[in-house]
Amino acid sequence: MILFPHLGPELNETVYLMAAVAAACAVPGVFLVLRRMVLVGDAISHVLLLGIVLAYFVVKDAASPLLFFGAAAVGVLTVALVEGLQRTKLLKEDAAIGLVFPFLFSLGTLLASMYLRNTHLDVDRVLLGSAELAFRDRLTVGGRDLGPRAFVLLGGTFVVFVLLIALFYKELKLCTFDPGLAAVLGFLPAVVHYALMTSVSLATVAAFDAVGPVLVLAFFAVPPVMARLLTKRLVWMLVLSVILAVTAAVTGTLLAIELDITIAGTVAGVLGAMFAVVYLFAPRAGVLAEMIRRVRMWREFHETLLTVHLHRHAGTPAEAEESRVDGLHEHLNWTEPQTAAVVRRAVANGLMVRAGDCWKLTDTGRKRAEEIVGPRLGERGASAP
Amino acid sequence: MTPAVEVHDLTVAYQQKPALWDVDLTVTPGSLMGIVGPNGAGKTTLLKAILGLIPVVSGDVLVHGRPYRQQRRRVAYVPQKSSVDWDFPTTVFDLVRMGTYGRLGWFRRPSRAENDMTRQALAQVGLTDFRDRQIGQLSGGQQQRAFLARSLVQEADVFVLDEPFQGVDAVTERAVIDILRKLRDEGKTILVVHHDLTTVPTYFDAVTLLNVQVIASGAVGEIFTPENLHRAYGEAAR
Numbered sequence: 001m002i003l004f005p006h007l008g009p010e011l012n013e014t015v016y017l018m019a020a021v022a023a024a025c026a027v028p029g030v031f032l033v034l035r036r037m038v039l040v041g042d043a044i045s046h047v048l049l050l051g052i053v054l055a056y057f058v059v060k061d062a063a064s065p066l067l068f069f070g071a072a073a074v075g076v077l078t079v080a081l082v083e084g085l086q087r088t089k090l091l092k093e094d095a096a097i098g099l100v101f102p103f104l105f106s107l108g109t110l111l112a113s114m115y116l117r118n119t120h121l122d123v124d125r126v127l128l129g130s131a132e133l134a135f136r137d138r139l140t141v142g143g144r145d146l147g148p149r150a151f152v153l154l155g156g157t158f159v160v161f162v163l164l165i166a167l168f169y170k171e172l173k174l175c176t177f178d179p180g181l182a183a184v185l186g187f188l189p190a191v192v193h194y195a196l197m198t199s200v201s202l203a204t205v206a207a208f209d210a211v212g213p214v215l216v217l218a219f220f221a222v223p224p225v226m227a228r229l230l231t232k233r234l235v236w237m238l239v240l241s242v243i244l245a246v247t248a249a250v251t252g253t254l255l256a257i258e259l260d261i262t263i264a265g266t267v268a269g270v271l272g273a274m275f276a277v278v279y280l281f282a283p284r285a286g287v288l289a290e291m292i293r294r295v296r297m298w299r300e301f302h303e304t305l306l307t308v309h310l311h312r313h314a315g316t317p318a319e320a321e322e323s324r325v326d327g328l329h330e331h332l333n334w335t336e337p338q339t340a341a342v343v344r345r346a347v348a349n350g351l352m353v354r355a356g357d358c359w360k361l362t363d364t365g366r367k368r369a370e371e372i373v374g375p376r377l378g379e380r381g382a383s384a385p
Numbered sequence: 386m387t388p389a390v391e392v393h394d395l396t397v398a399y400q401q402k403p404a405l406w407d408v409d410l411t412v413t414p415g416s417l418m419g420i421v422g423p424n425g426a427g428k429t430t431l432l433k434a435i436l437g438l439i440p441v442v443s444g445d446v447l448v449h450g451r452p453y454r455q456q457r458r459r460v461a462y463v464p465q466k467s468s469v470d471w472d473f474p475t476t477v478f479d480l481v482r483m484g485t486y487g488r489l490g491w492f493r494r495p496s497r498a499e500n501d502m503t504r505q506a507l508a509q510v511g512l513t514d515f516r517d518r519q520i521g522q523l524s525g526g527q528q529q530r531a532f533l534a535r536s537l538v539q540e541a542d543v544f545v546l547d548e549p550f551q552g553v554d555a556v557t558e559r560a561v562i563d564i565l566r567k568l569r570d571e572g573k574t575i576l577v578v579h580h581d582l583t584t585v586p587t588y589f590d591a592v593t594l595l596n597v598q599v600i601a602s603g604a605v606g607e608i609f610t611p612e613n614l615h616r617a618y619g620e621a622a623r
Contacts, residue, residue, distance in 0.1 A: 178469050184462040185487035232519035234474045
């Protein structure tokens with residue numbers, strides 16, 4: 001299938017591969033972000049090399065699917081080691097990750113550079129990935145070409161993830177949000193936790209041959225974080241993560257092909273740019289929305305303050321002086337332009353009207369003030385039984 | 386009458402250091418019991434051990450005469466408000482409905498019955514108007530009431546609450562205690578970890594004074610005495 005006719009079939013396949021990587025990583029990424037485990041994902045994505053090398057020593061075949069499971073097993077082992085270290089209470093999670101991950105990673109690179117120099121498991125490729133070359137390694141079943149091996153693998157991983165989430169949505173949500181309650185209600189949060197970590201390892205090992213651990217991590221973290229700024233529901237966070245990740249992957253890949261630059265690097269750059277846009281302009285949680293909300297609150301507060309001031313002096317001998325149109329700013333110790341702006345909005349909002357040289361509260365204005373300070377003393381006395 | 390909760394010889398240790406030392410506790414059905422004691426007395430640890438959330442060195446817990454593990458569904462748990470991430474992408478309605486997941490078990494999804502229970506619980510704690518809010522947009526008191534609503538839909542006989550009055554407004558405190566009293570009047574058993582000694586006599590009818598060991602436990606009138614408080618808290622309580 002050719003979606004981008006201006007590119008050849010091989011480049012088309014590269015685009016699809018990147019989309020599959022994005023989708024397969026974004027789904028477990030949502031749970032990594034919600035569990036504050038993105039750094040654990042980072043560690044997993046680096047130590048897989050060790051698993052691949054160790055599995056290679058056993059099976060002596062660089063194309064064996066057992067390498068895949070060896071890598072995933074080491075990923076899960078990393079999580080177990082990090083959590084074991086944490087449980088000793090001698091160090092915190094970040095330090096535990098910092099301890100385990102460089103050790104296992106260096107072990108992996110050491111072993112690879114000592115014993116595997118002549119195979120295609122070289123360190124550079126393992127670190128940066130090679131999406132550009134992935135179309136060469138094809139999966140054929142019974143003589144039929146199913147596409148690049150990596151694409152089939154990642155597409156399959158994504159489909160499996162979607163099915164698992166459809167089946168266990170409720171359990172995943174509860175175990176992620178409140179593991180204590182999950183345990184009390186008879187679910188098995190520890191099992192769910194390790195199942196998730198296995199999924200993360202599988203997604204990583206499936207993806208990193210194509211894109212390298214850095215972009216894997218970007219797909220784990222950035223799309224879910226963007227989605228979280230855009231929605232308040234987990235199911236939409238999952239859907240949006242996948243959409244955003246795939247969008248970034250396709251845009252980045254096309255851009256990289258156009259400019260003839262590294263695909264993994266360009267996609268990571270596009271992800272960063274998309275995040276900046278979402279961070280600034282997300283309708284509810286973005287920086288701009290927050291600023292607008294603050295300005296609104298600030299304005300409303302000042303209008304209310306004005307009503308309280310007028311209300312406090314209404315009907316007192318000082319009223320004429322305190323509510324004078326040209327003297328208001330002096331009493332409040334505001335600048336004239338500021339006072340004028342607040343007055344203009346308060347009048348526009350129907351809180352006060354001009355009566356001769358003075359400002360007077362409307363009924364709405366008085367109600368606003370009374371919400372804050374209650375009815376005036378004299379009036380309260382009069383209305384008491 | 387079989388006690389609602391029976392704790393026998395329960396010892397919990399963190400790194401060989403006992404957090405609870407051979408605790409025995411009997412809670413009669415229909416009591417509203419406060420668990421009080423100084424910081425580090427093991428109040429939260431006791432709740433978590435009763436609920437099987439942390440490993441114990443010795444002892445066991447019976448709920449209505451049978452081991453807790455067989456009675457899980459009869460116990461509702463309200464953890465400390467600070468134990469969850471309130472930025473989590475979920476609504477108040479969803480949060481409360483999580484309490485029904487126990488009766489659903491694996492795979493089954495909430496249906497109309499669970500939604501009805503959820504709506505009813507929301508109404509009971511006065512959060513109906515907030516049902517579609519993201520949980521982080523609630524005030525501290527509203528969050529606590531949402532947690533309480535979540536325990537109501539668990540259809541339990543025993544309620545276990547960890548510091549439900551921590552950092553909440555007076556309105557919530559009154560609403561929570563009213564609901565707890567109503568539950569007690571329906572024959573439910575309620576255990577509350579509490580830290581404000583001044584409200585103990587008004588809120589609870591039974592009290593357990595804890596300081597790693599059980600200092601005293603029973604009706605508030607008999608147990609909540611200056612002598613016992615002194616034994617639990619040391620000089621500071623005088």
